[in-house]
Amino acid sequence: MERPRLSVVLRRQTAFEKGKTMKVGMFQTPFLRPERTARQVFDWAIRQAVHADRIGFTEYWLGEHATLDWESIPNPELVIAAAALQTRQIKFGPLAHLLPYHHPATLAIQTAWLSQILEGRYMLGVANGAYPTDAALRGITDMSKNHAMMFEAIQMMEKVWKAEPFQEQGEFWKVGFPEASPAKPLRDVRPYGGKMTMAMTGLSAPSPSIAFAGEHGFIPASVYAGNAFLRSHFDTYKEKMEANGRKADRSMHRVVRDVIVADTDAEARKLAVEGGIGLAWQKYIKPTYERFGVLKGLLHDPSVDPADVDADYLAEHVWIVGSPETVRQKMEAWFDDLGGPFGTLLVYSHDYIDNSEPWERSMELLVKEVAPKLPGAQEAIEA
Numbered sequence: 001m002e003r004p005r006l007s008v009v010l011r012r013q014t015a016f017e018k019g020k021t022m023k024v025g026m027f028q029t030p031f032l033r034p035e036r037t038a039r040q041v042f043d044w045a046i047r048q049a050v051h052a053d054r055i056g057f058t059e060y061w062l063g064e065h066a067t068l069d070w071e072s073i074p075n076p077e078l079v080i081a082a083a084a085l086q087t088r089q090i091k092f093g094p095l096a097h098l099l100p101y102h103h104p105a106t107l108a109i110q111t112a113w114l115s116q117i118l119e120g121r122y123m124l125g126v127a128n129g130a131y132p133t134d135a136a137l138r139g140i141t142d143m144s145k146n147h148a149m150m151f152e153a154i155q156m157m158e159k160v161w162k163a164e165p166f167q168e169q170g171e172f173w174k175v176g177f178p179e180a181s182p183a184k185p186l187r188d189v190r191p192y193g194g195k196m197t198m199a200m201t202g203l204s205a206p207s208p209s210i211a212f213a214g215e216h217g218f219i220p221a222s223v224y225a226g227n228a229f230l231r232s233h234f235d236t237y238k239e240k241m242e243a244n245g246r247k248a249d250r251s252m253h254r255v256v257r258d259v260i261v262a263d264t265d266a267e268a269r270k271l272a273v274e275g276g277i278g279l280a281w282q283k284y285i286k287p288t289y290e291r292f293g294v295l296k297g298l299l300h301d302p303s304v305d306p307a308d309v310d311a312d313y314l315a316e317h318v319w320i321v322g323s324p325e326t327v328r329q330k331m332e333a334w335f336d337d338l339g340g341p342f343g344t345l346l347v348y349s350h351d352y353i354d355n356s357e358p359w360e361r362s363m364e365l366l367v368k369e370v371a372p373k374l375p376g377a378q379e380a381i382e383a
Helices: 006-018 038-055 076-084 104-118 132-137 143-161 208-216 227-243 265-273 276-291 311-317 324-338 356-373 377-382
Strands: 023-031 059-062 091-094 124-127 166-169 174-177 198-202 219-223 254-256 259-261 320-322 344-350
Touching (some): 023 038, 023 276, 038 076, 038 356, 059 076, 059 344, 076 091, 104 174, 124 143, 132 143, 143 166, 143 174, 143 208, 208 219, 208 227, 259 324, 265 276, 265 311, 265 320, 265 324, 265 356, 276 311, 320 324, 324 356
Parallel strands (some): 023 344, 091 124, 124 198, 198 219, 219 254, 254 344, 259 320
Antiparallel strands (some): 166 174
């Protein structure tokens, strides 16, 4: 491996001096084989949450999809509620509730209650929905208004959380909050602490969702689709934050990417290429990225034929794979190309149900052996 550039070394030293290093979380999409039963999916999601909490992951996000065979959690709040009883420090959130498919008032009440249950360990991720089958289930055959539906839903949910009487007829929903009386008081429906921590995912570049997140101070969450894609999200968020009088801080950013660590480079590559990650990319993720036009952003050379992108190519150019030292060096090179690090790395969870020990070992090496040696986001901006 090349030695890290001086700029990265200086950022890392600054991070150590200030005691701030890269945070690690998990995105439990999940990518599990379609033949897994609902009980297997649920048990795995809980097991991963408990393990992540024990070893020091800071966040645990879950996807929401009603119809997808490889992403098979339709109710992330059920996993969150169950895992909350078995964890102590880690924060939870859906990533994301698909707002066009929920009535805003109902979801506002349910998420606020869950935030009260978790007492500061809940974050609400929202998105507009990208998969036509999930939309069709709700009778939506034209998804062109999904963004508008999401933005209207957020505005209505925020009104409900204020717990003040109102009635509103929007373009898509009618929402209100009842008037309380001394004879019939209403329970407290406000989020824990009075304010909901919100996150928003972005799947395009430029991204209207990331722009909205910057305008409103939400957490931006980006799925890795190449460095140019991420830089676009960083720039959009910074521009919108500053335009709305907020300090632009990359520590807010969450980036989702596959990272696999083992004691040696060879063991890590085997775990990735021959394991659940390799299978998921072959059967589901690569075809999905091709369909959405994302795959080309992952190619290190535009002359590469997408048909030649196999697990070995991905292990070399897309995933971050290796021993703790190799992964550290690859992460630092990545940060340098991005112009500095970001706040929290979210790793996907994959199907290692039948032999979980090497995968859980990878998680532990990442958070204990790699992350403490990487700089925090704020230091990169100041350096």
